[in-house]
Amino acid sequence: GDSVTQMEGPVTLSEEAFLTINCTYTATGYPSLFWYVQYPGEGLQLLLKATKADDKGSNKGFEATYRKETTSFHLEKGSVQVSDSAVYFCALSPSGSARQLTFGSGTQLTVLP
Amino acid sequence: ETGVTQTPRHLVMGMTNKKSLKCEQHLGHNAMYWYKQSAKKPLELMFVYSLEERVENNSVPSRFSPECPNSSHLFLHLHTLQPEDSALYLCASSQGQNQETQYFGPGTRLLVL
Numbered sequence: 001g002d003s004v005t006q007m008e009g010p011v012t013l014s015e016e017a018f019l020t021i022n023c024t025y026t027a028t029g030y031p032s033l034f035w036y037v038q039y040p041g042e043g044l045q046l047l048l049k050a051t052k053a054d055d056k057g058s059n060k061g062f063e064a065t066y067r068k069e070t071t072s073f074h075l076e077k078g079s080v081q082v083s084d085s086a087v088y089f090c091a092l093s094p095s096g097s098a099r100q101l102t103f104g105s106g107t108q109l110t111v112l113p
Numbered sequence: 114e115t116g117v118t119q120t121p122r123h124l125v126m127g128m129t130n131k132k133s134l135k136c137e138q139h140l141g142h143n144a145m146y147w148y149k150q151s152a153k154k155p156l157e158l159m160f161v162y163s164l165e166e167r168v169e170n171n172s173v174p175s176r177f178s179p180e181c182p183n184s185s186h187l188f189l190h191l192h193t194l195q196p197e198d199s200a201l202y203l204c205a206s207s208q209g210q211n212q213e214t215q216y217f218g219p220g221t222r223l224l225v226l
Contacts, residue, residue, distance in 0.1 A: 004155075034214070041198075043203050044156075057150040089156070101215055103156040 006090050006104035007011070008082040013080055013111050019074040021107050023064075023090035031068055031092040033057075033073040038087045038106070047075075080111045114132040116140040117218035119204050128136045134189040134221045136204030143208055144209065145187040146215065147179060162187060194225045 007022040025031065032051045036044040048057030053068035062077045073090060090104040117138045126132050140146060154192040161169035175200075176222040184222040187204055201222050205215040 036217075040221075043117075043219040044205075046214055046216065049214060101158065105153075105155045 002031070002092060002100070002102045003092055003094055004039070004090050004102055004104035006042055006088075006107050008105075008107070010108035010110060013109070015082055015111055015113050016079045017111075019075070019077040019080045019084075019109070021088055021090075021109070022105060023073045023075065024034075025071050025073065025090075025092050027071075027094055027102075029066075029095035030068075031094050033064070034091040034101075035062070035064055035073070035075050036089040036091060043072070044089065048100065082111045083113050085109055085111045115204055117204060117216050118203075119218040119221050122219065122220045122222075125226065126191070127226055128194060128196070130194075131190070131192040133191065134202055134204075134223075136187040136189075138185055138187075138204075138216070138218075140206060140216060141208065142206035142216070143184055143185075144206060145181060146205040146207075147187065147189050148201055148203040148205065148217075150176060150220070152200075156203070160189075165196040179190055191223075194223075195217045196225050199223055 003026045003103045005024050009065045014097050017048035034049045035047040046057040049058040053066055056065045064073050066073055073102045087108050089106045091101050093101050120135045142164045146161050149157045157172050159173045160179045165181045166197055176193050180188040201220045203220045204218040207215045
């Protein structure tokens with residue numbers, strides 16, 4: 001079945017550091033890929049998404065590129081802020097079925113001032 | 114602004130109690146979802162409703178009973194829960210058939226004593 005594997009956390013960075021959170025997936029066909037973020041005490045918010053190979057999703061300085069050849073969707077940000085501290089989830093939606101979102105286990109990011 | 118609201122935000126209940134969680138979406142979507150988020154585990158999809166009809170039930174114990182009276186409201190009725198059911202319960206909604214984004218509510222933090 002479909003699956004998503006994220007790098008294990010927690011990740012701790014200093015403010016203005018470069019961030020990479022790795023995500024790889026296993027799925028048939030051409031899934032859509034998502035990054036969701038969960039701030040403390042809140043639900044999940046969509047951060048960015050990509051629906052086909054080589055698409056780049058971006059939002060709030062975060063980027064991720066859909067790489068079908070490596071089945072990856074790594075999240076990057078050039079300069080993190082304290083306010084980026086949260087849990088980040090990679091997810092996929094199989095082609096033709098929006099209702100089966102499969103999530104990774106989440107990566108806790110803490111940014112120190 | 115999430116567009117998906119959940120009440121209550123926090124709930125403590127005994128194992129013999131009956132309670133209900135409520136979700137309301139203000140986005141005009143036609144599909145709604147219940148997820149369970151437990152510590153150190155990936156999000157688990159519990160139920161999916163599309164056009165007010167349950168289309169998915171992922172082997173959830175019968176002590177959880179969903180209800181979708183219309184496309185904007187979703188309930189999760191709880192009875193005779195176990196301590197291991199303590200978790201964050203997230204509601205989400207989406208629109209469309211293929212690879213559409215799910216929008217999440219803030220969740221209900223449930224503690225079963």
